[in-house]
Amino acid sequence: DTAVSQTPKYLVTQMGNDKSIKCEQNLGHDTMYWYKQDSKKFLKIMFSYNNKELIINETVPNRFSPKSPDKAHLNLHINSLELGDSAVYFCASSPRRGGTDTQYFGPGTRLTVL
Amino acid sequence: SQQGEEDPQALSIQEGENATMNCSYKTSINNLQWYRQNSGRGLVHLILIRSNEREKHSGRLRVTLDTSKKSSSLLITASRAADTASYFCATAISGGSYIPTFGRGTSLIVHP
Numbered sequence: 001d002t003a004v005s006q007t008p009k010y011l012v013t014q015m016g017n018d019k020s021i022k023c024e025q026n027l028g029h030d031t032m033y034w035y036k037q038d039s040k041k042f043l044k045i046m047f048s049y050n051n052k053e054l055i056i057n058e059t060v061p062n063r064f065s066p067k068s069p070d071k072a073h074l075n076l077h078i079n080s081l082e083l084g085d086s087a088v089y090f091c092a093s094s095p096r097r098g099g100t101d102t103q104y105f106g107p108g109t110r111l112t113v114l
Numbered sequence: 115s116q117q118g119e120e121d122p123q124a125l126s127i128q129e130g131e132n133a134t135m136n137c138s139y140k141t142s143i144n145n146l147q148w149y150r151q152n153s154g155r156g157l158v159h160l161i162l163i164r165s166n167e168r169e170k171h172s173g174r175l176r177v178t179l180d181t182s183k184k185s186s187s188l189l190i191t192a193s194r195a196a197d198t199a200s201y202f203c204a205t206a207i208s209g210g211s212y213i214p215t216f217g218r219g220t221s222l223i224v225h226p
Contacts (some may be wrong), residue, residue, distance in 0.1 A: 105156030
């Protein structure tokens with residue numbers, strides 16, 4: 001009964017490739033997020049969607065394109081991968097948008113760009 | 115957007131000791147949350163404290179909030195080896211759109 005799931009868990013790919021990471025939540029939440037955690041563990045928000053609508057886009061290169069086909073899914077597509085994209089990417093969800101809600105995180109996808 | 119900064123960056127203690135970690139932030143907040151991250155896993159919510167609260171308890175966890183100093187602390191009492199993890203604070207800004215901001219976390223190692 002995984003609440004927030006991501007696939008794949010590990011992704012190793014060459015520079016210049018295009019890849020996608022998928023996220024699904026079965027909690028019935030309205031809001032979903034993508035975070036990037038670098039090698040120093042700094043966790044930075046990238047995007048947030050509320051009911052399939054983009055509400056946060058934090059100065060992320062346009063090589064990164066989120067897509068939310070429905071409120072239970074938020075996928076992340078990355079074009080022309082670069083070495084600096086290597087990180088762990090976390091998906092999260094919360095019941096509503098706004099700062100009073102707990103966020104539920106997925107297990108992460110470790111992306112390594114060679 | 116403001117950022118929570120955890121201190122210390124790393125903490126190493128023996129089982130049974132207490133562990134205290136701090137979080138400082140820059141502007142007024144609605145609430146502050148603490149999360150735990152075990153190695154190779156996602157973050158797990160521990161506790162939320164609102165701006166009008168000064169202290170909150172949950173099991174062996176005690177969180178304090180000092181809005182005049184713009185800081186919060188997380189105390190883990192009688193630590194266990196299973197408490198080994200990284201601990202993050204996240205802040206929600208007053209009156210603004212919610213952009214969750216996390217710091218780099220405090221890496222806690224509890225030796226058995």
